[in-house]
Amino acid sequence: MLDQVVYVAAVSVLGVFEQAYFSLQVIQARRKYSVSPPSTAGPPEFERVFRAQANCSEYFPIFLTVLWVSGIFFSQAISSLLGLLYLYGRYKYFQGYGKSALGRLAPLYFSAKILWALLAFSTLGVLNTLNQLYFDVDFLQLLNSV
Amino acid sequence: MLDQVVYVAAVSVLGVFEQAYFSLQVIQARRKYSVSPPSTAGPPEFERVFRAQANCSEYFPIFLTVLWVSGIFFSQAISSLLGLLYLYGRYKYFQGYGKSALGRLAPLYFSAKILWALLAFSTLGVLNTLNQLYFDVDFLQLLNSV
Amino acid sequence: MLDQVVYVAAVSVLGVFEQAYFSLQVIQARRKYSVSPPSTAGPPEFERVFRAQANCSEYFPIFLTVLWVSGIFFSQAISSLLGLLYLYGRYKYFQGYGKSALGRLAPLYFSAKILWALLAFSTLGVLNTLNQLYFDVDFLQLLNSV
Numbered sequence: 064m065l066d067q068v069v070y071v072a073a074v075s076v077l078g079v080f081e082q083a084y085f086s087l088q089v090i091q092a093r094r095k096y097s098v099s100p101p102s103t104a105g106p107p108e109f110e111r112v113f114r115a116q117a118n119c120s121e122y123f124p125i126f127l128t129v130l131w132v133s134g135i136f137f138s139q140a141i142s143s144l145l146g147l148l149y150l151y152g153r154y155k156y157f158q159g160y161g162k163s164a165l166g167r168l169a170p171l172y173f174s175a176k177i178l179w180a181l182l183a184f185s186t187l188g189v190l191n192t193l194n195q196l197y198f199d200v201d202f203l204q205l206l207n208s209v
Numbered sequence: 210m211l212d213q214v215v216y217v218a219a220v221s222v223l224g225v226f227e228q229a230y231f232s233l234q235v236i237q238a239r240r241k242y243s244v245s246p247p248s249t250a251g252p253p254e255f256e257r258v259f260r261a262q263a264n265c266s267e268y269f270p271i272f273l274t275v276l277w278v279s280g281i282f283f284s285q286a287i288s289s290l291l292g293l294l295y296l297y298g299r300y301k302y303f304q305g306y307g308k309s310a311l312g313r314l315a316p317l318y319f320s321a322k323i324l325w326a327l328l329a330f331s332t333l334g335v336l337n338t339l340n341q342l343y344f345d346v347d348f349l350q351l352l353n354s355v
Numbered sequence: 356m357l358d359q360v361v362y363v364a365a366v367s368v369l370g371v372f373e374q375a376y377f378s379l380q381v382i383q384a385r386r387k388y389s390v391s392p393p394s395t396a397g398p399p400e401f402e403r404v405f406r407a408q409a410n411c412s413e414y415f416p417i418f419l420t421v422l423w424v425s426g427i428f429f430s431q432a433i434s435s436l437l438g439l440l441y442l443y444g445r446y447k448y449f450q451g452y453g454k455s456a457l458g459r460l461a462p463l464y465f466s467a468k469i470l471w472a473l474l475a476f477s478t479l480g481v482l483n484t485l486n487q488l489y490f491d492v493d494f495l496q497l498l499n500s501v
């Protein structure tokens with residue numbers, strides 16, 4: 064049974080490593096630009112790093128939800144692959160935002176697209192399972208066995 | 210087995226759609242009131258939309274936790290229904306907060322009540338399972354089969 | 356099957372109670388220091404309470420992820436114990452940060468260490484499961500049966 068979620072679990076763990084890295088970068092930026100807690104205001108260089116981590120944190124639960132739902136109800140292989148791409152996109156977002164506000168945009172669009180794909184697959188997977196329950200039709204059987 | 214969580218999964222997916230909608234509203238408000246990242250300060254109209262989304266995002270993981278725990282350990286039917294009500298309450302909260310700070314209060318109280326109910330059912334469900342493990346008593350068997 | 360996750364579920368529910376307590380403290384601090392939404396700026400006493408809750412909220416999904424992954428793939432007993440310690444550390448963090456910015460540091464280091472441990476066990480558990488799948492070796496079988 065664990066083998067049916069081990070890849071999405073692996074991607075989730077990788078995501079936690081990434082979030083930990085983002086947090087450490089904020090701590091470092093706090094030191095570099097002397098922005099002591101509880102303050103969150105500082106030079107734009109600091110605020111970009113601070114907001115980059117805040118934005119990634121805000122989306123992390125959303126990401127995990129669609130990663131797991133599409134992984135369980137649609138296809139683990141497709142979900143974990145998209146999950147890896149999402150984490151890559153967020154890394155680029157964090158780096159880009161750190162350099163300039165504009166630098167965040169391209170990776171943001173990229174990771175937003177992945178998130179929409181995961182959301183679409185989650186929806187399909189859930190609808191398919193409801194279909195099976197009520198109409199005994201499994202139109203995703205082949206896909207799910209990928 | 211999937212049928213035991215498909216409704217809470219469906220509500221979670223709906224919740225992600227809602228969070229996506231809130232995010233898009235913040236992006237629109239940033240354009241409308243010219244508040245460019247990394248800034249988060251602007252006219253009260255902007256700040257209310259910004260905070261509404263921030264507040265809903267902050268509660269989203271808490272909501273998912275009690276939705277799933279009470280859905281798995283207590284009753285999927287009751288949890289998903291409460292989950293739908295919570296998402297409705299948060300929609301009203303977002304709309305209300307967007308209009309005025311006071312407008313957020315009634316829907317906030319409503320969704321807080323739902324959250325307490327889900328938390329109570331989660332606690333009951335977990336305690337019941339522990340009871341079954343140690344004392345072989347299942348006082349929720351009837352309710353869980355609802 | 357539920358018995359394999361009931362302790363991590365119990366710790367998660369406890370975590371939700373803790374987050375609810377933190378939120379209520381922010382609401383109280385808003386009243387005490389007259390900081391009306393959508394504003395989040397106020398005297399340092401308010402901002403410390405506000406940031407303490409924000410920081411704990413930000414880490415909550417990360418905590419849940421490693422709690423569940425290490426609970427399922429490594430050892431439920433070890434994970435739930437570490438989970439309890441983490442929640443205790445976060446309580447101390449909240450209290451300490453409320454008193455002074457410095458007061459947050461010792462509990463922060465403590466809960467960060469717990470988080471790293473949970474992350475390490477999650478990684479080990481996932482790697483072990485992948486190992487079993489591909490090489491039919493289960494080097495954690497003994498530990499997992501703890």
Ligand SMILES: N[C@@H](CCC(=O)N[C@@H](CS)C(=O)NCC(=O)O)C(=O)O
Pocket residue numbers: 086087089090093100101113116406407409410413459463
């Ligand atoms: N959002 C956090 C990310 C990094 C973090 O967790 N920092 C620790 C050590 S400086 C903290 O206690 N931050 C205080 C806070 O978030 O208000 C921050 O702004 O600092």
Ligand SMILES: N[C@@H](CCC(=O)N[C@@H](CS)C(=O)NCC(=O)O)C(=O)O
Pocket residue numbers: 114115117118121167171232233235236239246247259262
């Ligand atoms: N909390 C976000 C919600 C919407 C969002 O994700 N916005 C994108 C595009 S404007 C972003 O990169 N925001 C920058 C930020 O959150 O600092 C915000 O304040 O903007």
Ligand SMILES: N[C@@H](CCC(=O)N[C@@H](CS)C(=O)NCC(=O)O)C(=O)O
Pocket residue numbers: 260261263264267313317378379381382385392393405408
């Ligand atoms: N982060 C919240 C924590 C407590 C909470 O949920 N407060 C409710 C009632 S005052 C709220 O609507 N807060 C508005 C907001 O978060 O902007 C806050 O700053 O207030």
